[in-house]
Amino acid sequence: MKNRNLLLTAIVLASLTSCGSYVRIGDLTGISNRNIDNSEQYVLLERDIESVAKSEKDALEQAVDNMTKEHEGEFLRNAKIYVKSNGKKVKVVGDVWGIQKTNVNVITNANAKIELQVGDKVVFNRKGDIIDGRIIGLNSNSVIVEYGKRNKRVELKYDEVTKTEQ
Structure with a gap:
């Protein structure tokens, strides 16, 4: 009887996990x-x-x-x-x-207006080092930056990057 219940339980569990x-x-x-x-x-x-x-x-x-x-x-x-x-x-x-359709305007605490767009060069701090990169994407809360010889990518908040030139 125990083996029968155990087998029935195993079959039911197997069928539930495969469907879900x-x-x-x-x-x-x-x-x-x-x-x-x-x-x-x-x-x-x-x-x-x-x-x-x-x-x-x-x-x-x-x-x-x-x-x-x-x-x-x-x-x-x-x-x-x-x-x-x-x-x-x-x-x-x-x-x-x-296709990136918008530019992002960032207003700082000093009310300075900074416009970021795809292709802009930026710098950011990574493990104590200042890293140069290029913006490849913009979101509502963050910017995606490509950097390094191997084109690594990182997603950063707007206040973590500084625009250097276009």
């Missing part, structure tokens, strides 16, 4: 539902964003469209794709890239 969890099906360098214009300069808009779509067909396309529309982007990079066992629910996690 996502299975990772792949990593993609880039994914898009639109044509990419080579004449445009695309920038990182948001990092590690997640979107879930539920559909009878084209759930992956719907998840990618949801992410790009919500963050006003064009395509995803470093995308990880997960799917439920029935294939009708897809989760996509990745970085949204697009």
Whole structure:
């Protein structure tokens, strides 16, 4: 009797965990539902964003469209794709890239107005060292800076960077 109950419990638990969890099906360098214009300069808009779509067909396309529309982007990079066992629910996690449409005006305590935009050169403090970098993306709360010989990227608050030149 004990073995029977144990076996029944194991079967129920196995079926519950397989239905409720996502299975990772792949990593993609880039994914898009639109044509990419080579004449445009695309920038990182948001990092590690997640979107879930539920559909009878084209759930992956719907998840990618949801992410790009919500963050006003064009395509995803470093995308990880997960799917439920029935294939009708897809989760996509990745970085949204697009065309930077706005400049950001930062007003300091001394009421000095500083305009930051993609391509501006900035410096910031990293572990006690002053690092030179270039802005590659702007968010409402932070700026994304590329620096170093290997083009490392970091997301910093506006008050952590100092504009040096355009």
